Amino acid sequence: MSKQIHLWAFLQGIGFYPTGWMHERARPEGVFSMDYYSYVARLAEKGRFDAIVFGDQLQSRGAGGRTPERMAMPTLDPMTLLTAMAAVTDHVGLVATISTTFNTPEMLAERFGTMERITGGRAGWNIVTSVHPDTAGNFGLDEMPPKETRYSNAADVVDKACELWAAMDRAGPHLNQGRPVLVQAGQSPAGREFAARTAEAIFCPAPSIEAGIDFRNDMRSRISGVGRNPDGTRVMPGLSCVLGGTEAEARANHKAIMDMASVELAIEYLSESLCCDLTSFDPNAKLPVEAILEKTLLPTADVGRMVTPAGEKGTSLRDFAMNFMLNPRGHNVFIGTPEQMADMMIEWRDAGACDGFTLQPSYMPGGLEDFVEGVIPILQQKGRYRTEYPGTTLRSTLGLPAYERTEA
Amino acid sequence: MTRPFILSAAIADPELAVPETAATYLAAADEAGLDLLLFGEAGGRPFDAQVLVAWAAPRSQRVGLVATVPASNAHPFHVARALSAVDFLSGGRTGWSVIPEGAAEGTAEDMVGAARSLWDGWGSDTLILDKASGRYLDASKVKASNYEGPFFKVTGPVNAMRPLLGQPVLVLDDAAPIAIKDADIALVSEATADAGATKSLLKVTLDTKVEDVAALFADGKIEGVHMSLSDPLAELPKLAALFAEQVAANPGGEGDLRARLGLPLASTASNQPDGAKIPEIA
Ligand SMILES: Cc1cc2nc3c(=O)[nH]c(=O)nc-3n(C[C@H](O)[C@H](O)[C@H](O)COP(=O)(O)O)c2cc1C
Numbered sequence: 303m304s305k306q307i308h309l310w311a312f313l314q315g316i317g318f319y320p321t322g323w324m325h326e327r328a329r330p331e332g333v334f335s336m337d338y339y340s341y342v343a344r345l346a347e348k349g350r351f352d353a354i355v356f357g358d359q360l361q362s363r364g365a366g367g368r369t370p371e372r373m374a375m376p377t378l379d380p381m382t383l384l385t386a387m388a389a390v391t392d393h394v395g396l397v398a399t400i401s402t403t404f405n406t407p408e409m410l411a412e413r414f415g416t417m418e419r420i421t422g423g424r425a426g427w428n429i430v431t432s433v434h435p436d437t438a439g440n441f442g443l444d445e446m447p448p449k450e451t452r453y454s455n456a457a458d459v460v461d462k463a464c465e466l467w468a469a470m471d472r473a474g475p476h477l478n479q480g481r482p483v484l485v486q487a488g489q490s491p492a493g494r495e496f497a498a499r500t501a502e503a504i505f506c507p508a509p510s511i512e513a514g515i516d517f518r519n520d521m522r523s524r525i526s527g528v529g530r531n532p533d534g535t536r537v538m539p540g541l542s543c544v545l546g547g548t549e550a551e552a553r554a555n556h557k558a559i560m561d562m563a564s565v566e567l568a569i570e571y572l573s574e575s576l577c578c579d580l581t582s583f584d585p586n587a588k589l590p591v592e593a594i595l596e597k598t599l600l601p602t603a604d605v606g607r608m609v610t611p612a613g614e615k616g617t618s619l620r621d622f623a624m625n626f627m628l629n630p631r632g633h634n635v636f637i638g639t640p641e642q643m644a645d646m647m648i649e650w651r652d653a654g655a656c657d658g659f660t661l662q663p664s665y666m667p668g669g670l671e672d673f674v675e676g677v678i679p680i681l682q683q684k685g686r687y688r689t690e691y692p693g694t695t696l697r698s699t700l701g702l703p704a705y706e707r708t709e710a
Numbered sequence: 711m712t713r714p715f716i717l718s719a720a721i722a723d724p725e726l727a728v729p730e731t732a733a734t735y736l737a738a739a740d741e742a743g744l745d746l747l748l749f750g751e752a753g754g755r756p757f758d759a760q761v762l763v764a765w766a767a768p769r770s771q772r773v774g775l776v777a778t779v780p781a782s783n784a785h786p787f788h789v790a791r792a793l794s795a796v797d798f799l800s801g802g803r804t805g806w807s808v809i810p811e812g813a814a815e816g817t818a819e820d821m822v823g824a825a826r827s828l829w830d831g832w833g834s835d836t837l838i839l840d841k842a843s844g845r846y847l848d849a850s851k852v853k854a855s856n857y858e859g860p861f862f863k864v865t866g867p868v869n870a871m872r873p874l875l876g877q878p879v880l881v882l883d884d885a886a887p888i889a890i891k892d893a894d895i896a897l898v899s900e901a902t903a904d905a906g907a908t909k910s911l912l913k914v915t916l917d918t919k920v921e922d923v924a925a926l927f928a929d930g931k932i933e934g935v936h937m938s939l940s941d942p943l944a945e946l947p948k949l950a951a952l953f954a955e956q957v958a959a960n961p962g963g964e965g966d967l968r969a970r971l972g973l974p975l976a977s978t979a980s981n982q983p984d985g986a987k988i989p990e991i992a
Contacts, residue, residue, distance in 0.1 A: 386765060
């Protein structure tokens with residue numbers, strides 16, 4: 303059988319593009335209603351997605367300084383949304399992003415154990431350590447623990463949570479998967495090492511097929527290196543798309559999304575991403591690199607890599623911000639017809655650049671509708687994507703080996 | 711002023727976390743006309759109730775969904791967020807009951823204070839959602855909470871929204887008392903003047919004398935009853951039948967849980983009287 307493609311729907315708030323909520327087929331009011339989540343959950347299940355994933359952040363965006371007015375926030379609690387979506391579906395997996403830095407193993411284990419039970423074995427955990435410096439203040443800390451500490455703590459938290467789930471499983475009611483599927487998205491050496499030891503599925507940004515191949519090979523060798531079977535981990539790079547009946551139409555649809563961007567939104571978005579308020583700077587003046595490096599709360603080396611080249615070229619704040627919003631997170635953005643998209647996905651899969659994709663619809667729910675109606679049937683006709691779910695647990699959908707129960 | 715006879719019950723059966731069973735319990739609760747269903751209670755909390763009320767939101771129509779939250783194993787930031795989401799998904803039917811469950815004295819009260827200030831960081835009319843002008847919200851309505859209590863220090867506001875109810879209905883249980891004076895509902899073993907809540911519900915069994923309850927209700931000493939269920943499917947219809955006359959004679963209002971039960975947000979509990987308003991989009 304030719305290599306099958308896995309698909310996850312990554313639905314952070316209102317879609318991939320900061321402008322997405324303004325699209326005529328977006329429903330920004332929907333993110334506050336069950337109707338919307340029922341519709342989206344059933345749509346993902348109709349598209350036979352492995353899982354729906356909600357990303358999550360724990361900072362109160364902008365509260366310390368200036369609250370953005372044009373960005374789609376606030377975002378509701380992912381585990382709550384996913385558990386409610388489980389109540390209106392039967393098969394699709396539900397992966398919640400939860401931080402190991404700001405939850406105890408006991409809290410985590412109880413929440414996820416309950417979610418695992420009530421979803422009948424469809425829970426997954428996107429393990430994050432939280433990055434944003436403003437998160438600390440919401441948990442009584444003055445600053446974030448350094449990355450190395452966060453990852454060594456994450457390893458301890460996961461181990462302890464696994465013990466607690468084993469105990470819950472023994473005590474009953476039984477956990478169908480034994481524990482949630484463990485998912486991770488580390489990029490740094492510490493993050494990748496953690497993923498190699500822990501993850502059964504991995505998210506990553508991969509802007510090109512070569513980047514995908516490099517990342518997957520690196521992860522597979524790291525996984526073998528710690529004595530695990532690399533076939534037990536699915537590598538799922540992010541993928542966004544704007545589709546059209548013809549290439550020209552797709553490009554026009556993409557342009558329409560971009561044209562909704564105001565300079566004010568772009569600068570708010572950049573400010574949030576760089577952790578430094580740029581809204582009072584002249585958009586037509588040069589990118590204020592020194593001020594950014596002085597004011598940012600993020601590691602200055604990381605921010606420097608992002609802004610220094612543009613600063614040297616004399617790019618304006620306006621141009622930099624608008625360009626940044628075109629592709630904010632280094633993911634592959636496909637613009638074209640459903641046929642072309644299906645071919646691209648198959649090419650990546652066959653080249654070993656991924657096991658599947660983490661689809662990030664450009665706006666919601668329209669972007670997901672277009673993909674489910676346009677691309678899924680083609681992948682199915684080509685025999686590269688499931689037409690029915692193989693079982694009821696996320697683990698079975700992912701084709702992962704069953705969880706092995708051990709004695710206490 | 712709305713003065714319904716309130717029916718409340720608690721389920722602490724571990725099977726409430728199993729989907730098939732949970733579905734039958736929720737249907738029975740709605741069928742019985744229950745106003746409040748507590749997921750877990752002091753001494754019986756074999757699951758994370760915040761997760762179960764999320765599942766229950768689309769699987770129930772009318773019943774208020776009350777999560778029992780242990781102060782020993784929760785953080786107000788997470789709790790405030792989770793319950794805000796449940797409130798949107800349930801259309802304004804959320805409640806919470808904070809129990810110490812082994813936490814140091816004062817932790818439960820601190821959790822209530824912190825969560826309230828997190829929700830209060832958002833004004834009722836913060837959201838604009840105007841696609842044409844590109845304004846999503848009114849930033850002047852968003853305020854840091856800067857809450858600092860003995861156990862929890864939280865900058866805030868919650869990175870979700872103020873709930874539809876403003877704040878979920880807060881339930882106190884005299885089996886696990888906490889020092890809160892402005893809760894919405896108190897579950898009491900005996901009618902008392904200072905139960906710490908807007909309304910008191912008397913704890914009953916199926917053997918309780920209805921006349922006694924009716925007399926206390928008539929005197930304004932209680933506003934309804936609460937029962938801890940051990941066999942929900944058998945007991946819920948019986949509980950409903952026992953108090954059918956009181957319920958029929960004293961119906962609730964229309965609208966969300968607070969409106970229906972006559973529980974306006976106490977002015978000491980919140981910096982504003984209303985819940986979140988979601989703008990209509992053409
Ligand atoms: C596709 C993808 C989704 C992610 N989602 C989240 C998220 O929702 N919340 C979060 O705190 N971090 C998220 N991250 C960040 C990762 O957990 C991780 O911190 C990041 O990739 C940097 O790697 P490092 O931690 O090893 O430096 C995501 C990363 C990727 C690639």
